[in-house]
Amino acid sequence: MPDTFSSGAIPLSVFDLFVAAGLVLVAGSISLLFRLGLERRLALASVRTVAQLLLVGYVLQWVFDPAHVLMIIPIVVVMVAVASRSAVVRASRSFAGVTWRAFGTLVLTSLITTVIVTGIVIGAEPWYGPQYLIPLLGMVLGNSLNGISLCLDSLLEYLSQRRDEVEMHLSLGASRWEAARDALRDAVRRGMIPIINSMMVVGIVALPGMMTGQILQGADPLQAVKYQIVVMFMIAGATSAGCIGIALLSYRRLFTRRHQLNFSAIAKRSV
Amino acid sequence: MAVQSRHGPPPPPESSPCPVSAVFTIATSGRRRRREPSGSLQGVDRTGGRVLTTDTGARPIPHPPSWRRMRPMIADDREEALPVLKVSDLAIAPGDAPVLKDISITLQRGTLLAIVGPSGCGKTSLLRTIAGLDDAAAGEVRLHDRSPDDIGWPAYRRVVTLVQQQPVMLDDTVLENLVRPFRHRSVSLPFDRRLAIDLLETLGLTERCLGQRARTLSVGEQQRVALLRAILIEPEVLLLDEPTSALDEESQVIIEQVLRLQVRRHGRSAIVVTHDRRQADRLCDAQLDLQPHVIQYAQRRGVVDA
Numbered sequence: 140m141p142d143t144f145s146s147g148a149i150p151l152s153v154f155d156l157f158v159a160a161g162l163v164l165v166a167g168s169i170s171l172l173f174r175l176g177l178e179r180r181l182a183l184a185s186v187r188t189v190a191q192l193l194l195v196g197y198v199l200q201w202v203f204d205p206a207h208v209l210m211i212i213p214i215v216v217v218m219v220a221v222a223s224r225s226a227v228v229r230a231s232r233s234f235a236g237v238t239w240r241a242f243g244t245l246v247l248t249s250l251i252t253t254v255i256v257t258g259i260v261i262g263a264e265p266w267y268g269p270q271y272l273i274p275l276l277g278m279v280l281g282n283s284l285n286g287i288s289l290c291l292d293s294l295l296e297y298l299s300q301r302r303d304e305v306e307m308h309l310s311l312g313a314s315r316w317e318a319a320r321d322a323l324r325d326a327v328r329r330g331m332i333p334i335i336n337s338m339m340v341v342g343i344v345a346l347p348g349m350m351t352g353q354i355l356q357g358a359d360p361l362q363a364v365k366y367q368i369v370v371m372f373m374i375a376g377a378t379s380a381g382c383i384g385i386a387l388l389s390y391r392r393l394f395t396r397r398h399q400l401n402f403s404a405i406a407k408r409s410v
Numbered sequence: 411m412a413v414q415s416r417h418g419p420p421p422p423p424e425s426s427p428c429p430v431s432a433v434f435t436i437a438t439s440g441r442r443r444r445r446e447p448s449g450s451l452q453g454v455d456r457t458g459g460r461v462l463t464t465d466t467g468a469r470p471i472p473h474p475p476s477w478r479r480m481r482p483m484i485a486d487d488r489e490e491a492l493p494v495l496k497v498s499d500l501a502i503a504p505g506d507a508p509v510l511k512d513i514s515i516t517l518q519r520g521t522l523l524a525i526v527g528p529s530g531c532g533k534t535s536l537l538r539t540i541a542g543l544d545d546a547a548a549g550e551v552r553l554h555d556r557s558p559d560d561i562g563w564p565a566y567r568r569v570v571t572l573v574q575q576q577p578v579m580l581d582d583t584v585l586e587n588l589v590r591p592f593r594h595r596s597v598s599l600p601f602d603r604r605l606a607i608d609l610l611e612t613l614g615l616t617e618r619c620l621g622q623r624a625r626t627l628s629v630g631e632q633q634r635v636a637l638l639r640a641i642l643i644e645p646e647v648l649l650l651d652e653p654t655s656a657l658d659e660e661s662q663v664i665i666e667q668v669l670r671l672q673v674r675r676h677g678r679s680a681i682v683v684t685h686d687r688r689q690a691d692r693l694c695d696a697q698l699d700l701q702p703h704v705i706q707y708a709q710r711r712g713v714v715d716a
Contacts, residue, residue: 306543307578311643312568312596398563399543403505 148356160185202269211269218273218280219245226284226385232295234392234404241287244384249279252377260369278349278370279377282334286378287385290330294389297322299405306400315394323386330382334375341371492554494519494679495540495570495647500549502535508547510536510703517647517679522669524690525683527700533683534575536700537649540681541572553647568596571645575652575683577632579624587624588639597643609638614664629656637665641672648672648680654689666693 163185170177202210223241227233253276258266266272298305301322308318341347342364346354349370353363393401497515501508509532517523525533538544540551542563551558558566580587585606592601607617613634619627624635633656640648653669654662670693672678684690690697 303574303576303578304580307574308590308594309543309564310541310567310572310574311591311594311640312564312571313591313594314564314596317564317594397542397545397559398567399545 199269199273202273208267208269211267211272214269214273215250215276218276219250222249222280222284223287226288227291228408229288230292230295230408232292232299232405232407234295234389234406236392237291237389240388240392241284241291241385244287244381244388245280245283248380248384249276249283249377252373252380253279256369256373260373275370275373279374282374283377283381285333286330287381289333290326290382291385291389293329294322294326294386295405297325298393298400299402299407302400302402309398309400313398315390315398315400318398318400319390319394323390326386327379327382330386331379334378338371338375341367347371493517494554496552496555497540498549498552500536500539500551501547502532502539502544503547504532504535504544508705510700511548511705513549513698513700513703515681515698517681519646519679520673520677521696522673522680522682522694524694524697525681525700526685526687526690526697527704529685531700531704533700534651537572537651537681537683541567541570541649543572562596564594564596568594568643569645570647570649571640571643572649573636573640573651573653575655577629577636577656579627579632579635581625582623583621584624584627584635585620587635588620588642591639591643599644602642606638606642609641609668610635612664612668613638614661630658630661633657634661634665637668641668644676644678646678648678650680650682652683652685654684654686662689669693 163181167178167181169175170181198214201207202214220242223238223245226241226245227238230237253272254266256275257263257268257271261271263271298319305318305322309315347367347370350363350367353366354360393404395401493516495515495517497513497517500513501511502513503509513536515523525536527533535544539546542551542558553561553566553570580590588606589601591597592599607620610617610619615631615634619631624632627635633653637650637653648669650669654665657665666689669680669682673680682690682694687697
């Protein structure tokens with residue numbers, strides 16, 4: 140590993156990882172002792188953690204090599220695609236074409252936000268430098284997809300549970316926008332609540348993982364805080380734009396040009 | 411075949427349940443009507459020819475002077491002769507299974523049409539389709555001979571207003587429920603609180619209930635508030651889905667009175683879906699029985715040719 144990545148940090152050996160694994164064994168034995176039945180899942184989860192993170196580590200090490208700069212494009216596409224898919228899958232209802240809409244929303248909001256941060260705020264040279272772009276995009280996508288799935292879930296639930304109310308407004312001369320406004324507002328609000336909540340308590344209840352990582356690595360806490368502020372704002376901006384984006388795109392799909400609620404388009408996901 | 415009512419001078423307005431000289435054209439099968447340009451009657455006249463004038467000929471019947479005094483809003487006979495709402499050859503297929511076909515209705519100003527038929531035959535679907543909440547499988551609806559696509563659907567629905575069978579109340583006060591439609595861009599009237607209170611009292615509710623939370627009212631009361639909410643925006647055609655289904659007999663009578671008043675004094679029209687044939691007889695100028703239009707299940711499944 141190049142020196143730049145280990146500056147100030149205490150390097151971990153394989154032995155250290157085994158000690159950490161011992162902590163999982165404690166959890167496993169508690170599960171066995173109290174017959175929680177979680178030990179198999181816990182073991183699988185631990186193995187997956189190790190395997191996935193090691194894989195990502197090797198991939199990142201390879202991608203960060205300036206010789207492979209073009210590899211950023213497929214990686215970004217896969218990241219956004221997986222994020223949009225999981226945002227959609229988590230909502231309890233869906234409609235045809237929702238994944239594409241989530242994908243478009245995430246490309247427009249998360250990617251642009253991240254590029255603004257790497258290019259202008261951090262001023263990375265070049266702005267697509269993978270060691271900046273990929274981790275930041277990952278953080279933005281992870282939070283944005285939460286917001287989007289909550290927003291989508293709320294919107295679709297509102298429109299199917301309160302269909303009569305929406306159609307009552309339409310019957311009394313409301314345009315589709317007037318009839319949908321309450322549902323859209325509720326949905327965007329619900330998508331934004333988690334990020335606003337975490338902004339409210341950040342640093343008091345928990346130190347954010349990125350900041351903790353930087354401090355462990357020996358960075359100046361104030362520098363770490365500045366980075367964290369940027370990250371929080373970036374996430375808030377991307378999440379709100381993402382919620383509004385998916386809400387509007389869903390609205391265009393679920394209300395017809397004849398100002399009808401296209402109720403039959405909403406499908407309940409079989410769980 | 412054209413049937414005209416043979417009656418003397420119209421009875422005084424307050425004693426008659428229906429407008430006497432309303433021109434009511436009802437042709438339930440558009441295809442047959444076109445083959446017989448002289449006009450045909452397929453509507454069921456359950457009023458004994460007393461109030462129903464059915465005529466598909468082009469020449470409208472002029473209104474007697476008393477009629478005009480009663481409804482000063484009407485400017486001239488030519489305008490009056492144009493049907494408010496015309497439904498032509500409508501077919502309904504919710505979820506791609508056809509349910510109803512060949513429905514044609516010509517609704518004149520100031521008339522009440524009842525839609526009756528067995529339950530599940532598509533009465534509510536028909537009303538929703540006329541309101542444009544669902545698309546028709548075939549046929550079209552025209553308001554004053556204009557397509558809702560040209561008028562704009564919100565503007566159309568603001569004039570052809572559906573009141574759902576299950577009253578839908580916003581989780582707010584009754585007043586807010588009544589005021590809300592006035593915030594729609596298509597409703598360019600100001601909210602008339604005085605009129606609202608008057609009508610509320612006519613409907614057997616008190617002014618006090620304006621401040622009450624709408625969802626705490628009984629279903630019957632909610633049904634009346636829902637009707638009032640629609641009337642307040644002054645639509646030309648009310649589409650009422652079982653407007654008295656949740657009401658006791660007394661309130662039913664009140665609602666029927668209010669409807670007649672709206673129709674006679676304000677020249678509105680109404681299409682009332684009801685399962686109660688006696689109510690249809692009492693209240694309406696004509697009835698459309700959906701039975702002949704119902705596509706049987708076997709036909710729907712393609713077992714029998716339609």
